[in-house]
Amino acid sequence: xxxxxxxxxxxxxxxxxxxxxxxxxxxxxxxxxxxxxxxxxxxxxxxxxxxxxxxxxxxxxxxxxxxxxxxxxxxxxxxxxxxxxxxxxxxxxxxxxxxxxxxxxxxxxxxxxxxxxxxxxxxxxxxxxxxxxxxxxxxxxxxxxxxxxxxxxxxxxxxxxxxxxxxxxxxxxxxxxxxxxxxxxxxxxxxxxxx
Amino acid sequence: xxxxxxxxxxxxxxxxxxxxxxxxxxxxxxxxxxxxxxxxxxxxxxxxxxxxxxxxxxxxxxxxxxxxxxxxxxxxxxxxxxxxxxxxxxxxxxxxxxxxxxxxxxxxxxxxxxxxxxxxxxxxxxxxxxxxxxxxxxxxxxxxxxxxxxxxxxxxxxxxxxxxxxxxxxxxxxxxxxxxxxxxxxxxxxxxxxxxx
Numbered sequence: 001x002x003x004x005x006x007x008x009x010x011x012x013x014x015x016x017x018x019x020x021x022x023x024x025x026x027x028x029x030x031x032x033x034x035x036x037x038x039x040x041x042x043x044x045x046x047x048x049x050x051x052x053x054x055x056x057x058x059x060x061x062x063x064x065x066x067x068x069x070x071x072x073x074x075x076x077x078x079x080x081x082x083x084x085x086x087x088x089x090x091x092x093x094x095x096x097x098x099x100x101x102x103x104x105x106x107x108x109x110x111x112x113x114x115x116x117x118x119x120x121x122x123x124x125x126x127x128x129x130x131x132x133x134x135x136x137x138x139x140x141x142x143x144x145x146x147x148x149x150x151x152x153x154x155x156x157x158x159x160x161x162x163x164x165x166x167x168x169x170x171x172x173x174x175x176x177x178x179x180x181x182x183x184x185x186x187x188x189x190x191x192x193x194x195x
Numbered sequence: 196x197x198x199x200x201x202x203x204x205x206x207x208x209x210x211x212x213x214x215x216x217x218x219x220x221x222x223x224x225x226x227x228x229x230x231x232x233x234x235x236x237x238x239x240x241x242x243x244x245x246x247x248x249x250x251x252x253x254x255x256x257x258x259x260x261x262x263x264x265x266x267x268x269x270x271x272x273x274x275x276x277x278x279x280x281x282x283x284x285x286x287x288x289x290x291x292x293x294x295x296x297x298x299x300x301x302x303x304x305x306x307x308x309x310x311x312x313x314x315x316x317x318x319x320x321x322x323x324x325x326x327x328x329x330x331x332x333x334x335x336x337x338x339x340x341x342x343x344x345x346x347x348x349x350x351x352x353x354x355x356x357x358x359x360x361x362x363x364x365x366x367x368x369x370x371x372x373x374x375x376x377x378x379x380x381x382x383x384x385x386x387x388x389x390x391x392x
Contacts, residue, residue: 021370023223027303030216072279075297076271083264112263115220115301122294167386171216172378179374186369 005136008129012140014188018116019148020181022123025116029149030174032107039153042107043146047139049089049111050120053082054138057121058131078121083112116145152177198323205312205327211304212335212377213384218304221295222336223373229352232340234288235295236333238277240326242299243308246270247325250313266309267300274299304328339376343367 018024025046032042057078065071090108094101111117120141124134155177164173211217218239225231249269250257257265278296281289289296299305308328313321344350347367349357366372 023220023370023373024298026220026223027217030219072275075275075278075300076268079267079271079300083267112267113301113303113306115298118301119220119294119298122297126293165382165386167384167388168378168382172381172385175374175378175381179371179378182371182374186371 005132008133009136009140010191012137013144013147014185015191017144017148017182017185018120018141019145020178020185022119024119025114025145028110028114029145029152029178030171032110033149033153033156033174036150036153036157038107039149040146042110043149045107045111046114046116046145047142049082049086049108050117050142050145051135051139053085053117054120054124054134055131056081056085058124058129058134061125074122074125075118078118082117082121086112116141148178148181151181198320201320201323202327202330205308205324206331206334210331210335211307211328212332213381215307216381217307218302218332219377221298221302222332222339223370223377224295225292226336226340226373226376227343227347227368228291229337229340229344231288231292232336233333233352234281234285235292235299236329236336238274238281238296239299239302239304239332240329241277242270242273243305243325243329244322245273245325246305247308247313247321248318250309251316251318251321254314262314263306266306270305270309271300304332335380338380339373342376343372347372 012018016022019026019029028042033039060077060081061071061074065074065077086108090101093108120138124137129137152174156174159173168176205211209215212219212222221235221239225235246266246269250266274297277299278289281292281296308321308325312324316324341351344352344367345356346364349355349361349363364372
């Protein structure tokens with residue numbers, strides 16, 4: 001059955017959150033989530049890059065890799081597309097909107113190595129999404145990632161001053177908070193299901 | 196540094212997962228089954244060892260500005276080898292690992308070792324460092340997978356360990372438990388160190 005693109009969009013945000021159920025993009029998730037403001041910046045950058053690279057990678061995969069029968073090169077090609085796109089975005093943003101550049105600029109290089117971006121492209125291929133579905137999945141996953149990092153940053157800011165056991169402070173605590181968040185998101189799983 | 200020391204340091208004392216919190220995406224994703232974790236770990240060891248060796252070999256030839264790009268391409272080439280190998284000989288496992296094999300490319304451990312070690316040291320040392328980091332990573336994966344598979348399915352490597360009397364903890368199979376298990380592991384390992392320092 002063809003899944004409605006809108007359903008995929010909603011599912012990618014809530015029930016199959018790229019971070020909370022597929023664990024992608026954890027590195028920058030844990031290191032940047034100290035403050036809400038920078039989390040918002042990174043989250044928006046991820047959302048933007050993820051939506052567009054998914055679309056580009058879809059086109060590259062179906063119109064170049066498949067006809068030429070070089071699917072096995074997909075990892076290299078996808079990574080190059082993502083890196084080139086990030087570089088391009090950085091230059092365009094720097095040229096036309098210095099304000100936005102200061103808000104997002106420092107996060108852009110981080111994104112090339114964010115595994116969520118590559119992960120979404122790979123999931124899209126594995127699940128055989130159509131073009132519309134892919135865009136919905138990319139945008140939804142980006143928003144889902146933004147939502148997760150904002151929530152974690154908010155919680156971390158609240159508990160910054162509180163006492164925590166020494167060994168747990170930092171990464172350990174963030175992981176536990178994320179675990180509880182993931183548990184809460186399991187509650188959404190009744191709404192819609194994608195694999 | 197002696198070769199043995201390089202191995203010990205990168206595998207345990209400076210373990211990428213619990214000391215530097217790197218590469219945890221896949222550490223969380225594949226650890227609901229021990230077999231998957233082992234295969235993933237072997238893939239990472241292979242990639243780390245050979246990419247470390249290659250990057251160190253050509254480290255003086257790579258222009259500084261495009262260093263990251265070159266490293267990524269080298270890493271991606273080895274990951275493709277792993278992926279094709281799994282697809283050809285172990286299609287079942289390849290399927291259940293899904294995109295996570297490809298995601299070895301963006302595993303921060305590999306880039307981290309390339310940047311921190313292979314770019315500055317001799318090829319053979321870099322290879323040993325890579326194997327060490329990979330073994331440390333696999334060790335963590337197996338540790339988490341041991342608990343998750345045992346309680347979640349009652350099995351280890353697919354073999355029945357706990358009998359029918361065991362009520363399976365379905366939470367262990369689901370995503371949240373991966374976060375909790377890793378958090379507990381980091382907690383246990385960091386507590387004595389944090390108390391000392």
